[in-house]
Amino acid sequence: MVPEAEFRSYYGRPVIKAPIWHEPHMPTYLYLGGLSGVSSMMAVVAGFTGHHRLARTTRVAAALGAAAGAGLLAAELGRPERFLNMLRVFKPTSPMSVGSWILAAQGGLSAVAASSELTGSLPVVGDAAVLATGVTGPLTATYTAVLVADTAVPAWHEAYRELPFLFAGSALASAGALGMLATPRAEAGPARAVAVLGAAMETVSGVVMERRLGQAAEPYRQGRAGRLMRSARALTAGGGLLAAVAGRSRTVTALSGLALTAGALCTRFGILAAGRASAADPKYTVVPQRQRLDGERPA
Amino acid sequence: MTERMGFFTDTSVCIGCKACEVACKEWNQLPDDGFVFEATSYDNTGQLGASTWRHVAFIEQTRTVRMKEDEGDSGVDRWLMSSDVCKHCTHAACLDVCPTGALFRTEFGTVVVQEDICNGCGYCVPACPFGVIDRREGDGRAWKCTMCYDRQRGGLEPACAKACPTDSIQFGPLDELRERAEDRLERLHADGRSEARLYGESPDDGVGGAGAFFLLLDEPEVYGLPPDPVVTTRDLPSMWRWAGAAALSVAGAVAVAFAGGFAGFRDGGRR
Ligand code: SF4
Ligand code: SF4
Numbered sequence A: 001m002v003p004e005a006e007f008r009s010y011y012g013r014p015v016i017k018a019p020i021w022h023e024p025h026m027p028t029y030l031y032l033g034g035l036s037g038v039s040s041m042m043a044v045v046a047g048f049t050g051h052h053r054l055a056r057t058t059r060v061a062a063a064l065g066a067a068a069g070a071g072l073l074a075a076e077l078g079r080p081e082r083f084l085n086m087l088r089v090f091k092p093t094s095p096m097s098v099g100s101w102i103l104a105a106q107g108g109l110s111a112v113a114a115s116s117e118l119t120g121s122l123p124v125v126g127d128a129a130v131l132a133t134g135v136t137g138p139l140t141a142t143y144t145a146v147l148v149a150d151t152a153v154p155a156w157h158e159a160y161r162e163l164p165f166l167f168a169g170s171a172l173a174s175a176g177a178l179g180m181l182a183t184p185r186a187e188a189g190p191a192r193a194v195a196v197l198g199a200a201m202e203t204v205s206g207v208v209m210e211r212r213l214g215q216a217a218e219p220y221r222q223g224r225a226g227r228l229m230r231s232a233r234a235l236t237a238g239g240g241l242l243a244a245v246a247g248r249s250r251t252v253t254a255l256s257g258l259a260l261t262a263g264a265l266c267t268r269f270g271i272l273a274a275g276r277a278s279a280a281d282p283k284y285t286v287v288p289q290r291q292r293l294d295g296e297r298p299a
Numbered sequence B: 001m002t003e004r005m006g007f008f009t010d011t012s013v014c015i016g017c018k019a020c021e022v023a024c025k026e027w028n029q030l031p032d033d034g035f036v037f038e039a040t041s042y043d044n045t046g047q048l049g050a051s052t053w054r055h056v057a058f059i060e061q062t063r064t065v066r067m068k069e070d071e072g073d074s075g076v077d078r079w080l081m082s083s084d085v086c087k088h089c090t091h092a093a094c095l096d097v098c099p100t101g102a103l104f105r106t107e108f109g110t111v112v113v114q115e116d117i118c119n120g121c122g123y124c125v126p127a128c129p130f131g132v133i134d135r136r137e138g139d140g141r142a143w144k145c146t147m148c149y150d151r152q153r154g155g156l157e158p159a160c161a162k163a164c165p166t167d168s169i170q171f172g173p174l175d176e177l178r179e180r181a182e183d184r185l186e187r188l189h190a191d192g193r194s195e196a197r198l199y200g201e202s203p204d205d206g207v208g209g210a211g212a213f214f215l216l217l218d219e220p221e222v223y224g225l226p227p228d229p230v231v232t233t234r235d236l237p238s239m240w241r242w243a244g245a246a247a248l249s250v251a252g253a254v255a256v257a258f259a260g261g262f263a264g265f266r267d268g269g270r271r
Helices: A025-049 A052-076 A080-087 A095-119 A123-149 A163-182 A189-221 A223-246 A250-280 A282-294 B019-028 B093-097 B149-153 B159-163 B174-190 B232-258
Strands: B005-010 B054-066 B073-085 B103-105 B111-113 B169-173 B197-199 B212-216
Touching: A025 A052, A025 A095, A025 A123, A025 A163, A025 A189, A025 A250, A025 B232, A052 A080, A052 A095, A052 A123, A052 A163, A080 A095, A095 A123, A123 A163, A123 B232, A163 A189, A163 A223, A163 A250, A163 B232, A189 A223, A189 A250, A189 A282, A189 B232, A223 A250, A250 A282, B005 B073, B005 B174, B019 B054, B019 B159, B073 B212, B093 B103, B093 B232, B159 B169, B169 B174, B174 B197, B174 B212
Parallel strands: B005 B212
Antiparallel strands: B005 B169, B054 B073, B103 B111, B197 B212
16 A cells, blocks of 8 residues: 655645546547557458458458547547648647547558458458558557557556557457457457457556556546446456357357457546546645655656 | 747735736636635635636645744744746647647747637647646637737737736746846845745756746645646657557567467368
């Protein structure tokens, strides 16, 4: 247990502003971006290894995930009609700018790949597009960790090392789960393996993150965020174990896929809730900064 | 760029009249914040926000001081007042993270939102280490102090500085203000007010120095200011490296999964 730190504040008011991003938009986008990105990566490898049914499912999932995610992002804006201002500039200092370009590429390429797959037209173009999503996919699944970490929100910024792996794990689990739910079970083996690896990565990076963060981990353990993160861990670990033994059982596959999907969603909602909680309590902002100053290691 | 302009807010002469808050609202035609009674001394404004670009903080303190040699200790109330504002950081997180280019650095070295470009993505809001900028409900865009960009272009000083009756808010070239602040600090220290300190004046701090800096009479957090703010983008290269590693591990995990490295998963698919 971290001892309760003494600190001073202005009437207990927050020092920083909490993220104003909405539920369900923002966390659902995080989920869909992860789903789309890893589905693309799976489509690339499925194509090479001759898993045709899985290639089809993942191409479609990648395109739908990216499109729905972009829709949520637009709805999230204070001025949705100015959505295209996101592509007005390319700013390397802004993960949201970089991310908008990544998502635009991912959305376009995955849409081409999926339509070619479904209509059977222009197979070469479709294959080239899917190959390109081998780059944009993994970036779509992980840039969002930089997006949230690049803020003054203590629970996010302090976790910038682990969050990308937590997001990557969650994305693998999401896409693996959808792949095993939407593909004939006999051909869904690799999707189950992706799900298992993702569940493991998400669980391990979550544990490591909370260990390393110290006081900044509290928001992930308390209140609503704590409940969400605990549910996420149970669902993800359980779903991962089920995926490992599901084989061709219909019931176990369904249970596992649903548990993993619910777990991934809980993770994303939990991350937002924890970020908000850590911004709302001045303790998380003031105490580490004060310790830095008193230790004479100012920034 | 012309000379970098700034604010030096000397809280030791602030009388809490809120003329700055009113002048700012008037000049910039900001909507009201609603009528709220906060029960926090004379502060019913609360915090800086989309429609509050100057905020006067009131802190009532009881401290024990020795009044005269022959008398004992006696409790004396001290009232701290300070007019807070956007710091117009040298390394401004809000500006760095803005994806649309709506936030920009002006010829006066200040940080301003272009209202015709902002799409209300909200990224600048949690990025600011001081909790300054916010999105205005109903309007949907982000707003904050412009250091009266329009007035400066017209050769006028910002409305708050103009209205301040005690010159607690001083406006001018930043270099000049920094010198003036050093002089003032020395003077206060010579008068025995050792608690006086400057905040945000150093170009070596985590935001590269503030364009709007302060003379405070207690620790910054007492005024609701972060004691050691850091621009979040300082760690951005490192963040991308970790994300890059995670992206590679996604590719690696998928490849391993398909390679059938797991005996139990090798059940089919190949036609
Ligand atoms: S104080 Fe906040 S809003 Fe003002 S320039 Fe710095 S980061 Fe931007
Ligand atoms: S809300 Fe407006 S000013 Fe703030 S980061 Fe987004 S586009 Fe830029």
